[in-house]
Amino acid sequence: MKIKKCFQALLIVVMLFSLIVTGCSPGETPEGQQDTQEEQAGVPRDDIKNPDTFIQATLSGAETLDLHFMSSAATSGISLNVYDSLLASKKGEDLEPSLSTIVPSTENNLINVLNDGKTTIEFPIREGVKFHNGEILTPEDVKYTFMRGIIVGSLSNLTIALLGEGSYKDLVEKVGSNEAFNKLDSSISISDHSIIFLLDEPYGPFLDLMADNGAHFGILNKSWCIEHGAWSGTKETVADFISITLEENSLHDKMMGTGPFEFKTWEIGERVILERFEDYWQGPAKINRAIRQVVSDTNTAILLLQKGDIDFINLDLPDLQQVEGYEGIKVIKEMPTSQLIKINFNFDIHGSKYVGSGELGPNGIPRDFFSDIDVRKAFSYTFDYDTFIDEVLLGAGIKPYGPVLVGHPTANPDNLQYDFDLEKAEKHFKEAFNGELWDKGFKLTVPFNEGNNQRQRALEILQLNLKKINPNFQLEITSLPWPAYVGEINDREMPLSQFGILPRYEHPHFSLAYHMYSRGYYAPVKGYVELAEERYDELVEELGRSFDDERVKEISHELQRRSSEDALSIFHYQVIGNVAMRDWVQGYEESPFPFIINYHSISKE
Amino acid sequence: MQYILKRLITIPVIMLILSMIIFSLAFFLSPSERVAVFVSSPDALQNVSLDELINRYGLDEPFYIQYKNWFKRVIKGDLGWSTSARMPVATALALRIPATVELLLLGQFIIFIGGIFLGTLAAIKHNRTADYFIRITTIFGISIPGFILGLVLLIIFYVKLDIFPPGRLSLTSLDVVSSQEFTTYTGMYLIDSLFNRRLDVFFDSLRHIILPSIAYSLGSLAAAVRLIRSSILENLRKDYVNTARVKGLTEKRVMNKHVLRNALLPFITFMGMEIPTLLGGAVIIETVFNYPGMGTFIVTAARGLDFPAILGSSLAIGVIIIVSNLIIDLLYAVLNPLISLE
Numbered sequence: 001m002k003i004k005k006c007f008q009a010l011l012i013v014v015m016l017f018s019l020i021v022t023g024c025s026p027g028e029t030p031e032g033q034q035d036t037q038e039e040q041a042g043v044p045r046d047d048i049k050n051p052d053t054f055i056q057a058t059l060s061g062a063e064t065l066d067l068h069f070m071s072s073a074a075t076s077g078i079s080l081n082v083y084d085s086l087l088a089s090k091k092g093e094d095l096e097p098s099l100s101t102i103v104p105s106t107e108n109n110l111i112n113v114l115n116d117g118k119t120t121i122e123f124p125i126r127e128g129v130k131f132h133n134g135e136i137l138t139p140e141d142v143k144y145t146f147m148r149g150i151i152v153g154s155l156s157n158l159t160i161a162l163l164g165e166g167s168y169k170d171l172v173e174k175v176g177s178n179e180a181f182n183k184l185d186s187s188i189s190i191s192d193h194s195i196i197f198l199l200d201e202p203y204g205p206f207l208d209l210m211a212d213n214g215a216h217f218g219i220l221n222k223s224w225c226i227e228h229g230a231w232s233g234t235k236e237t238v239a240d241f242i243s244i245t246l247e248e249n250s251l252h253d254k255m256m257g258t259g260p261f262e263f264k265t266w267e268i269g270e271r272v273i274l275e276r277f278e279d280y281w282q283g284p285a286k287i288n289r290a291i292r293q294v295v296s297d298t299n300t301a302i303l304l305l306q307k308g309d310i311d312f313i314n315l316d317l318p319d320l321q322q323v324e325g326y327e328g329i330k331v332i333k334e335m336p337t338s339q340l341i342k343i344n345f346n347f348d349i350h351g352s353k354y355v356g357s358g359e360l361g362p363n364g365i366p367r368d369f370f371s372d373i374d375v376r377k378a379f380s381y382t383f384d385y386d387t388f389i390d391e392v393l394l395g396a397g398i399k400p401y402g403p404v405l406v407g408h409p410t411a412n413p414d415n416l417q418y419d420f421d422l423e424k425a426e427k428h429f430k431e432a433f434n435g436e437l438w439d440k441g442f443k444l445t446v447p448f449n450e451g452n453n454q455r456q457r458a459l460e461i462l463q464l465n466l467k468k469i470n471p472n473f474q475l476e477i478t479s480l481p482w483p484a485y486v487g488e489i490n491d492r493e494m495p496l497s498q499f500g501i502l503p504r505y506e507h508p509h510f511s512l513a514y515h516m517y518s519r520g521y522y523a524p525v526k527g528y529v530e531l532a533e534e535r536y537d538e539l540v541e542e543l544g545r546s547f548d549d550e551r552v553k554e555i556s557h558e559l560q561r562r563s564s565e566d567a568l569s570i571f572h573y574q575v576i577g578n579v580a581m582r583d584w585v586q587g588y589e590e591s592p593f594p595f596i597i598n599y600h601s602i603s604k605e
Numbered sequence: 606m607q608y609i610l611k612r613l614i615t616i617p618v619i620m621l622i623l624s625m626i627i628f629s630l631a632f633f634l635s636p637s638e639r640v641a642v643f644v645s646s647p648d649a650l651q652n653v654s655l656d657e658l659i660n661r662y663g664l665d666e667p668f669y670i671q672y673k674n675w676f677k678r679v680i681k682g683d684l685g686w687s688t689s690a691r692m693p694v695a696t697a698l699a700l701r702i703p704a705t706v707e708l709l710l711l712g713q714f715i716i717f718i719g720g721i722f723l724g725t726l727a728a729i730k731h732n733r734t735a736d737y738f739i740r741i742t743t744i745f746g747i748s749i750p751g752f753i754l755g756l757v758l759l760i761i762f763y764v765k766l767d768i769f770p771p772g773r774l775s776l777t778s779l780d781v782v783s784s785q786e787f788t789t790y791t792g793m794y795l796i797d798s799l800f801n802r803r804l805d806v807f808f809d810s811l812r813h814i815i816l817p818s819i820a821y822s823l824g825s826l827a828a829a830v831r832l833i834r835s836s837i838l839e840n841l842r843k844d845y846v847n848t849a850r851v852k853g854l855t856e857k858r859v860m861n862k863h864v865l866r867n868a869l870l871p872f873i874t875f876m877g878m879e880i881p882t883l884l885g886g887a888v889i890i891e892t893v894f895n896y897p898g899m900g901t902f903i904v905t906a907a908r909g910l911d912f913p914a915i916l917g918s919s920l921a922i923g924v925i926i927i928v929s930n931l932i933i934d935l936l937y938a939v940l941n942p943l944i945s946l947e
Binding site for chain 1 (some may be wrong): 689690691692700756759760763764767770771776783892893894895897901902905911
């Protein structure tokens with residue numbers, strides 16, 4: 001009897017509580033009601049939380065604040081708002097002046113191809129532009145920035161264009177430190193209030209490089225950099241800064257630019273706070289403060305958005321269902337992005353974390369496992385592309401033709417592509433390692449960056465299909481935080497990694513050089529430099545030089561074909577982006593990088 | 606006092622043994638990872654060969670010599686470079702430990718107060734409605750996984766009722782604590798805010814920490830309630846209780862002065878044993894509540910095979926557990942003078 005009474009009491013309490021809770025719920029509103037809210041957008045609202053602060057939630061924290069060390073889009077979103085480049089670009093529009101007052105061209109005589117093939121490109125520098133510390137921008141700052149970037153091992157495209165080498169370190173090893181410095185110094189000169197680049201040969205995408213809105217090609221304040229322990233700008237001290245590591249870099253946690261926001265604080269792994277720069281040359285931003293807040297749990301991030309404690313998140317399509325139709329939240333989905341994700345084979349694995357015994361067999365793989373073309377082809381046929389796009393991405397992705405993004409002018413829909421075909425995969429596995437692999441089997445461990453469900457599921461698909469082909473084919477999955485994930489890719493430790501090609505412009509040189517050039521990004525970190533030198537470099541270099549659109553297309557198609565023929569990577573999807581934001585957020589500009597926001601245009605009203 | 610001194614002296618001994626055990630784990634790793642334990646940042650690995658570094662740091666020496674070298678660095682506060690946190694391990698721990706300790710203390714407080722109150726109430730109302738209600742509720746408390754409880758609490762108390770938000774502080778309070786006027790003493794905002802006489806920060810911090818503390822401690826609280834209840838019931842059947850009653854003491858006095866005091870002894874032991882469990886639970890709770898503590902740091906370090914961070918955080922946890930157990934032992938003596946600490 002007592003038990004019965006107790007249950008009754010409990011039931012009443014639970015029911016009362018549920019009533020209270022549901023009574024307080026803002027709930028979902030019919031579409032009509034949302035329209036009314038939109039109509040009222042011009043009316044000042046008193047329900048806006050933190051009206052002067054824009055808060056963007058991100059899954060991962062920044063790995064560094066130094067724009068010359070940023071290797072992921074997650075951190076470019078900060079530098080883009082703190083720095084300005086010489087030129088600016090907007091989606092679908094022509095390049096615009098920024099810190100340079102004019103966009104150079106052959107017509108305005110700021111681009112000159114000399115008789116010996118050398119090319120000069122001149123950028124008149126805007127006068128009166130202030131850095132966040134009050135100093136005035138000079139051409140010296142511009143020269144220092146690019147020299148510093150090249151010396152520390154960043155800005156590889158610019159390095160190739162100016163020095164003909166993939167890195168300054170390579171040039172030093174080739175010609176000695178004295179000559180290398182002289183070559184670099186003379187390739188960027190100052191005339192009046194202009195900066196002039198001297199290129200060994202024409203480089204088609206040069207202006208596009210300079211128009212990245214400050215993400216990597218932003219301009220640093222020379223005297224501030226020197227004051228904070230960076231390279232002093234002299235030949236004598238350059239040796240200490242050649243290809244330095246992130247941990248050696250004194251600017252790792254500092255920023256000083258001319259952009260619309262100045263850096264305030266970085267609580268590593270938690271948040272970056274930027275504050276409006278009142279003296280910004282294009283006029284101050286509308287919001288006082290922008291915060292990039294790490295929220296590692298997507299469900300928590302969604303709750304924060306629903307309450308208005310954050311203003312913006314980017315979400316995977318399945319998670320989007322939780323916020324679509326929610327009062328006060330607007331959603332933009334299926335935005336085509338310049339983000340191609342691929343599963344990269346590491347031809348020469350460093351370290352021993354992921355290779356087990358280091359020998360072919362049930363306990364490991366050799367370090368050159370993926371240097372066997374049959375292994376790469378077999379893996380490419382093992383991946384179930386359609387299932388991944390349909391069931392993991394829920395249709396919010398497309399299968400690329402190759403390294404040039406779908407939608408870009410030279411992408412080739414007729415390019416050789418790999419489809420899911422376990423029979424073909426089995427055939428190649430049987431041919432790999434002269435038949436040894438099929439009998440001995442293999443075991444490798446592959447990490448994904450934690451919180452990234454899509455990367456995890458892609459590996460699970462591979463894992464499952466490998467088992468189907470041969471039970472002795474074992475792929476174990478583990479996860480890493482984003483900075484460690486990026487670090488281990490750069491250190492060549494992972495047998496397979498999922499990472500992207502994120503071209504900021506449509507010229508195919510960026511994607512193809514990044515993916516295939518021996519001095520680009522992937523060839524060195526994935527161990528196929530020799531293959532690149534033998535099969536791709538000549539064409540990539542010609543692609544960079546050529547201003548003939550037909551030839552550019554022809555070379556682009558040929559390189560795409562070779563990439564597929566050599567099965568360099570599994571091109572499994574091109575991203576379609578989805579973002580959710582509070583309806584009080586105004587001025588969000590769609591771009592190929594939906595999660596990189598130009599805070600200058602943002603307001604809350 | 607002598608006992609306390611003795612225990613304090615044993616702490617370094619225990620830490621020494623603990624560090625030896627933890628350090629020996631390093632020998633399961635590859636040489637390059639062992640090198641990383643000995644250097645404060647990976648820079649040293651850039652321009653020299655692994656063999657050179659092995660020689661330089663004596664990695665081919667016997668275990669005890671290697672251990673001595675490593676221990677010397679630890680004594681100096683150099684725990685190595687964390688590749689997952691992108692900063693020295695000591696710095697990462699200094700940033701993260703206060704948040705977790707704050708959570709741990711509040712969690713223990715909830716278990717202590719809630720356990721005694723509800724456990725006593727259930728025992729006094731033995732086999733009556735309140736007792737049944739408490740017992741059934743504790744079953745729920747023990748059964749619900751921490752991450753589900755956390756999410757449910759967030760939905761109810763944050764999304765629906767807007768009382769307790771996630772995170773550690775609101776933006777306004779973050780501005781205060783990062784300003785030059787605010788002095789950081791312990792890194793625990795509840796304490797530091799009081800020292801700085803900032804009640805607004807104190808209440809804001811309390812508002813943020815309450816929910817994770819409840820989610821963090823509810824499982825242990827439920828177990829504590831059941832323990833106290835059964836312990837009180839067991840003591841109520843003992844002869845000394847009858848003697849006290851015969852001597853004319855009131856029921857209230859019998860309960861508070863004699864029964865509860867004795868019933869608390871196993872409870873105190875239980876609380877000491879719960880500390881490692883609570884630290885383990887911090888991982889999930891900190892993720893769900895976006896609470897930047899040590900739990901998330903340890904998990905990311907473990908997933909990234911960031912061995913310097915794993916070693917450093919294991920040592921830090923060791924210290925927390927040893928100190929907590931010392932406090933528990935002292936409480937034991939306070940509660941029962943018959944127990945000689947000597």
